[in-house]
Amino acid sequence: MTKYVYSFSEGTKEMKSLLGGKGANLAEMSIIGLPVPPGFTITTQACTDYYKQNKELWSDLLDEIKSKLAELEQTMGKKLGDATNPLLVSVRSGAVFSMPGMMDTILNLGLNDESVEGIAKAMNNPRLAYDSYRRFIQMFADVAMDVPKYKFEAILERTKEQKGYHYDTELTAEDLKGIVAEFKTVYKLEIGKDFPSDPFEQLLMAVRAVFNSWNNPRAITYRRLNDIPHDLGTAVNVQSMVFGNTGDKSGTGVAFTRNPSTGENKLFGEYLINAQGEDVVAGIRTPQSIDTLKDDMPAVYDEFIRITQLLENHYKDMQDIEFTVEDEKLYILQTRNGKRTSQAAINVAVDMVEEGRISKEEAVLRIEPERVNELLHPKFEDKALKAAHLLAKGLPASPGAAAGKVYFNAEDCVAASSKGEKTLLVRLETSPEDIEGMVAAEGILTARGGMTSHAAVVARGMGKCCVAGCGTLRIDERAGFFKVGDLTVKEGDYISLDGSTGSVYLGAVDRVEPKLSGKFETLMTWVDGMRKLKVRTNADTPKDARIAVDFGAEGIGLCRTEHMFFEAERIPAVREMIIAQSLEARMTALAKLLPMQREDFMGIFRAMGERSVTIRLLDPPLHEFLPREEKDIIELARTMSIPVDDLKARVDDLQEFNPMLGHRGCRLAVTYPEIYAMQAQAIIEGAIAVKKEGIDVKPEIMIPLIGSVKELAYVKSIVTEVADDIIAKSDVKLNYLVGTMIEIPRAAITADEIAKEAQFFSFGTNDLTQMGFGFSRDDANKFLGEYEEKGILEKDPFQVLDQAGIGKLVKMGCELGRSTNPDIHLGICGEHGGEPSSVEFCHRIGLDYVSCSPFRVPVARIAAAHAALKEKSGDQVRDK
Ligand code: ADP
Numbered sequence: 001m002t003k004y005v006y007s008f009s010e011g012t013k014e015m016k017s018l019l020g021g022k023g024a025n026l027a028e029m030s031i032i033g034l035p036v037p038p039g040f041t042i043t044t045q046a047c048t049d050y051y052k053q054n055k056e057l058w059s060d061l062l063d064e065i066k067s068k069l070a071e072l073e074q075t076m077g078k079k080l081g082d083a084t085n086p087l088l089v090s091v092r093s094g095a096v097f098s099m100p101g102m103m104d105t106i107l108n109l110g111l112n113d114e115s116v117e118g119i120a121k122a123m124n125n126p127r128l129a130y131d132s133y134r135r136f137i138q139m140f141a142d143v144a145m146d147v148p149k150y151k152f153e154a155i156l157e158r159t160k161e162q163k164g165y166h167y168d169t170e171l172t173a174e175d176l177k178g179i180v181a182e183f184k185t186v187y188k189l190e191i192g193k194d195f196p197s198d199p200f201e202q203l204l205m206a207v208r209a210v211f212n213s214w215n216n217p218r219a220i221t222y223r224r225l226n227d228i229p230h231d232l233g234t235a236v237n238v239q240s241m242v243f244g245n246t247g248d249k250s251g252t253g254v255a256f257t258r259n260p261s262t263g264e265n266k267l268f269g270e271y272l273i274n275a276q277g278e279d280v281v282a283g284i285r286t287p288q289s290i291d292t293l294k295d296d297m298p299a300v301y302d303e304f305i306r307i308t309q310l311l312e313n314h315y316k317d318m319q320d321i322e323f324t325v326e327d328e329k330l331y332i333l334q335t336r337n338g339k340r341t342s343q344a345a346i347n348v349a350v351d352m353v354e355e356g357r358i359s360k361e362e363a364v365l366r367i368e369p370e371r372v373n374e375l376l377h378p379k380f381e382d383k384a385l386k387a388a389h390l391l392a393k394g395l396p397a398s399p400g401a402a403a404g405k406v407y408f409n410a411e412d413c414v415a416a417s418s419k420g421e422k423t424l425l426v427r428l429e430t431s432p433e434d435i436e437g438m439v440a441a442e443g444i445l446t447a448r449g450g451m452t453s454h455a456a457v458v459a460r461g462m463g464k465c466c467v468a469g470c471g472t473l474r475i476d477e478r479a480g481f482f483k484v485g486d487l488t489v490k491e492g493d494y495i496s497l498d499g500s501t502g503s504v505y506l507g508a509v510d511r512v513e514p515k516l517s518g519k520f521e522t523l524m525t526w527v528d529g530m531r532k533l534k535v536r537t538n539a540d541t542p543k544d545a546r547i548a549v550d551f552g553a554e555g556i557g558l559c560r561t562e563h564m565f566f567e568a569e570r571i572p573a574v575r576e577m578i579i580a581q582s583l584e585a586r587m588t589a590l591a592k593l594l595p596m597q598r599e600d601f602m603g604i605f606r607a608m609g610e611r612s613v614t615i616r617l618l619d620p621p622l623h624e625f626l627p628r629e630e631k632d633i634i635e636l637a638r639t640m641s642i643p644v645d646d647l648k649a650r651v652d653d654l655q656e657f658n659p660m661l662g663h664r665g666c667r668l669a670v671t672y673p674e675i676y677a678m679q680a681q682a683i684i685e686g687a688i689a690v691k692k693e694g695i696d697v698k699p700e701i702m703i704p705l706i707g708s709v710k711e712l713a714y715v716k717s718i719v720t721e722v723a724d725d726i727i728a729k730s731d732v733k734l735n736y737l738v739g740t741m742i743e744i745p746r747a748a749i750t751a752d753e754i755a756k757e758a759q760f761f762s763f764g765t766n767d768l769t770q771m772g773f774g775f776s777r778d779d780a781n782k783f784l785g786e787y788e789e790k791g792i793l794e795k796d797p798f799q800v801l802d803q804a805g806i807g808k809l810v811k812m813g814c815e816l817g818r819s820t821n822p823d824i825h826l827g828i829c830g831e832h833g834g835e836p837s838s839v840e841f842c843h844r845i846g847l848d849y850v851s852c853s854p855f856r857v858p859v860a861r862i863a864a865a866h867a868a869l870k871e872k873s874g875d876q877v878r879d880k
């Protein structure tokens, strides 16, 4: 028979998939002797089976829960619902991957009108008893029964106002008793039934609520955003309660063993005296820094330090720890690997290697390639920052520099962002309902909450700039403005946020590109020593080429020549070339373009030095260069002194029904060989000139859109004839390669033939995906969303390489190519070259390099190292 319920003493940290992250770590901590309140875990399998049983709890499961509960009562010497010595429990969700704030927790379960008196007497603290009771009713109603929280909060606020209190902690036992009565009335009004008084019934309702919460919309959104499978289910932890709300010698808090923003090796955390559960996170009172615990309760502080160090040593990673102090006795309620910014991730990983805790390989594996992107993002420019008008200062909750228009709710933020606006989400405080808005916004600003508030934790997890707890803002979310002093900032106004200092500025402050250094460099040296795959870049200008080299690019994998034709001062000559009715006329136009192209290539060769530069000859359909508007056509006809009608006829002539499958790529060279001849001349002459400057250039000429070997042989002969002739006449020795892009399925299938004529292949996976699937790149966005939602496609194949289909074509192309040309050099230059899972695939099929846009070069380097390390360890899956 399947075992569905485990005591904390029966589990270990390795049992995450069964017990959930929280449950497995509670078990582990119990076993290593930490002060964890006893309890048990109902497994994730029980949750998935619950869904299979049409959301019913079955009798075997109920029996197991009963028997574990009896064991717990025995251990604690208390009974659930007892009138004199009652056991209270928390019911906590715990998925395999931590999903902060996504699932719901119920505290103080087991309270009813009898047991509340039992607690009051047993703990000699009526205030505690009724404070716990009112929390329980509210949480239970909210989590299990969907009664909106504000209905209860309104009562609490009103009572505080009537009594003239500032804080919840000022409420007396009598006040709380009245509040409990009112809460129960609200419950009955909302649900139509009395608040359940049978504790076991409460427990089962809570367990079901946790199971159900696995599929609440915000949990689903979170999983979607973080690529967490939807069928894992959540475990339920039932744990005996400890009380942070007994008075001034109690409290509750959250701490990280290192700073989660910077990675600094210093305990970082907050706590609230006389508080329970999520009070710290909810930002109801401003929490105190963990440092002051030293003065408040020195012995507890020392014990806490000892335990945090022990936990970090045990898990060999930065820990995020939740704790509660009950009458100066410390309890640990949770530990997990802490979420951190990518900067902190890198600093912690490198430090831990230096401290001898983890290996370099482990350090590299801990860096999620995708997230390194954040480090490469802009910061505010010093001068602009000095001149900027500082509006307010909040907490530096998640670093980064963001500027945008303010919006006061998630929906407006999403709507404005989808129109291409840069937006900032400004809220009193955020809640899980705001997730979509947080994703859409450039940054997040809240008036309430601390460094461990929802906004702060989620923003750090997303790598998004956040300023939290900016108390001087008076925000009116509904009316859509905030005030600071006399100043009003309305919806749609620009402000800027500095998440590293907590500063909020008026207007959009200028930003500059970041400089990488120190630990990042160290880590990247390790990365480069571990990977086999080379990383090149896609760059069309010397500027992009230089950025990419700074980011570690080892060559250019794709230099497109189109943009050189599109530049304003060149377009007349380009048009002349296209309109030309005779070879002679076309040659005249090309002669004008030649020197410009040569200059372009020289700039790129200089920027890349001795690294390889793959230049792709002209690809787009010719009509793209021609004017569309009547007045532009008339003007062009005048400057070229040809009749308007002739020009119009020529433009019409060039129109295509399906330009993507039309007269482009090497097909242009089949009809107009002189175009590629000019480009080849410009490349080779440019290379020779730069070689004479003392740089050993390595040009590679790439012919696009080849479908058959004869096509390649023909177009290649145009190129080599020109190139060899120039080299022969020059006084330098220049080596160059000619290869092709494999982007038409027929080319991949006949790659053995094509490889006889090519020195290299570069897989153009954008077009290969387009033509392999038959999905137009320009129209697919109209329907691909549905494909993903309906699970027909898991990912957009234009972003993440479809390994099973398009990837198979690539693999086949490699194998066939090598079978006839063992020395052939192989790479990929589609968007996929910078996407981690695709990079891993490229490693597995044995490509020599990937090529991606400059900012993705570091991402690809790390992904390539991961691929090599995973291959070595035979491990494909890693924890999130
Ligand atoms: P989340 O996954 O949202 O962090 P938790 O299950 O960790 O939710 O519960 C939130 C908070 O509730 C904990 O940080 C802790 O402060 C409080 N809590 C949970 N269980 C107990 C318990 N047994 N005793 C006291 N407080 C508890």
Ligand code: MG
Residues within 6 Å of the ligand: 322, 334
């Ligand atoms: Mg927690």
Ligand code: MG
Residues within 6 Å of the ligand: 704, 743, 764, 766, 767
């Ligand atoms: Mg292409």
